[in-house]
Amino acid sequence: MTSTPLRGLLSADVSVATAGVSLFADALRSQAVPVTETAWQPPLDGTSADLSVVLADPRREEANAEAFRRMTAAGADLVDVRPASEALGLEKGTFLHAGPPIEWERASGPLKGALIGAMLFEGLADTAEEAEARLAKGDGITLEPCHHRDAVGPMAGVVSPSMWMYELRDEAHDGTSWCSLNEGLGKVLRYGAYGPEVVDRLHWMNSVLGPLLQQAVRKAGPIDVKAIIAQMLQMGDEGHNRNRAGSLMLLRELLPALITADGSSDDIAEAVRFSGANEHFFLNLGMPACKLATMAAHGIPGSSVVTTMARNGTDFGIRVSGTGDEWFTGPANTPEGLFLGSYGPEDANPDIGDSAITETAGIGGFAMAAAPAIVRFVGGDVPFALRATQTMYEITVGEHTAYQVPILEFRGTPTGIDVAAVARTGILPQINTGMAGRVAGTGQVGAGLVTPPEQCFTGALRALASRAGG
Incomplete structure (x- = not known):
């Protein structure tokens, strides 16, 4: 065999690619040598044995491809608005909450505040002190995650029987999901506030807004929420903390039926004003749309795709397609970002809410490149927003067929966390989120960026390894 001499090797310009620690790359750059650094880091500590088993599972590749196919094929149509007692079968004294299961003693300040407010709203207590005492005793009270009823709730995510819920359908997989109506920003129940203005607003939403929206949806619907998500990504939203375009598109669909609904002109005008002034009006429809997508991908043996990420303010929990309904949890991290008014890091509660279902389905923090203006709300800069989306491709199964990022040449969003x-x-999933005050009753204190704890994924990997086939 004859070899080809490496002619010109020493006379040509040198270009170097490196991986691992940056010391070598930095030394070359100091000598004006072009260097391309490969982003690399070792596997999570203690995962090597489990990782080798899971990667060798002969079912995994096909199972993940099927999970991705179902997730991206799922539909999401808004079909109704109904009270939780009717839609979810919630009984008096039963409260849903965001995140994995938790008991009152371990509940965070925002979750406790939201539960106190829900008790007052439902007439189960006359004062905050009485509500807290009943909750602490567990006197006729049941707490249950929203996800256990195929529902989702932003921030504290508390749902009580009288609250009205959006109802969304995925006809392709015969799925239904629900979410409460959005209260707006500031001192609201989902951030743990429970003052008179919060409870009064809930009563108005119960007696006026819910029934009017029900009439509008039944007359105008079904409304294709998935199509709105696809379009809002083209218009500068990412679907978690930026929903301006989505909210306006939703209102455009509802407005003709809303203004002709059976109600007083004053009530209709206030409902339109409230909905139009709320930039997160759409969030509570985007979340159950994403829930429908992840529900469709759940329960596939051998699949290592994440189908739930949720936080209750104390614990962060995930569920995985191939491990059934088992939760894998770790301590919730505290977001880092921008604060409102005089609030600071010491005022922020650890991560809370079911809204990370947006990232689980491929939008939110995974689509930050589609909404670079989001950094003005959650912190970071535009290069970070672009880099966040590009990095998430490293840990996902594929690119969404409907949700696309214009600045990345309309590349599909990274979807299906593996x-x-x-x-x-x-690499841990990137989430952008609101921040609730640590103390019950405070409300929102800011917005920021956060990642899940590693324990969620190491625990899930261990469970997948124990179930591996072949």
Whole structure:
């Protein structure tokens, strides 16, 4: 065999690619040598054995492809607005909450505040002190995650029987999901506030807004929420903390039926004003739309795709397609970002809410490149927003067929978080989120960026390894 001499190797310009620690790359750059650094880090600590088993599972590749196919094929049509007692079968004294299961003693300040407010709203207590005492005793009170009823709730996520819920359908997989109506910003129940203005607003939403929206949806619907998400990504929203375009498009669909609904002109005018002034009006429809997508991908043996990410203000929990309804939890991290008024980091509660279902389905923090203006609300800068989306491709199964990012040449958003990829790369999912005050009754204190704890993924990987086939 004859070899080809490496002619010109020493006379040509040198270009170097490196991986691992940056010391070598920095030394070359100091000598004006062009260097391309490969982003690399070792697997999460203690995962090597489990990772090798999961990666060798002969079912995994096909199972993940099927999970991705179902997730991206799922529909999401708004079909109704109904009270939770009717839609979810909630009984008096039963309260849903965001995140994995938790008991009152371990509940965070915002969750406790929201539960106190819900008790007052439902007439189960006359004062905050009485509500807290009953909740602490568990006197006729049941707490249950929203996800256990195929529902989702932003921030504290508290749902009581009298609250009205959006109802969305995925006809492709015969799925239904629900979410409460959005209260707006500031001192609201979902951020743990429970003052008279919060409870009064809930009563108005119960007696006026809910029934009017029900009439509008039944007359105008079904409304294709998935199509709105696809369009809002083209208009500068990312679907978690920026919903301006989505809210306006939703209102455009509802307005003709809303203004002709059976109600007083004053009530209709206030409902239109309230909905139009709320930039997060759409969030509570985007969340159950994403829930429908992840529900469709759940329960596939051998799949390492994450189908739930949720936080209750104390614990962060995930569920995985191939491990059924088991939760894998770790301590919730505290977001870092921008604060309102005089609030600071010491006022922020650890991460809370079911709204990370947006990232689980491929939007939110995974689509930040579509909404670079989001950094003005959650912190960071435009290069960070672009980099966040590009990095998430490293830990996902594929690119969404409907949700696209214009600045990335209309590349589909990174979709289908793979537990094995997270463990192998050490890259954790990027979430952007609101921040609730640590003390019950405070309300919102800011917005920021956060990642899940590693324990969620190492625990899930271990469970997947124990179930591996072949």
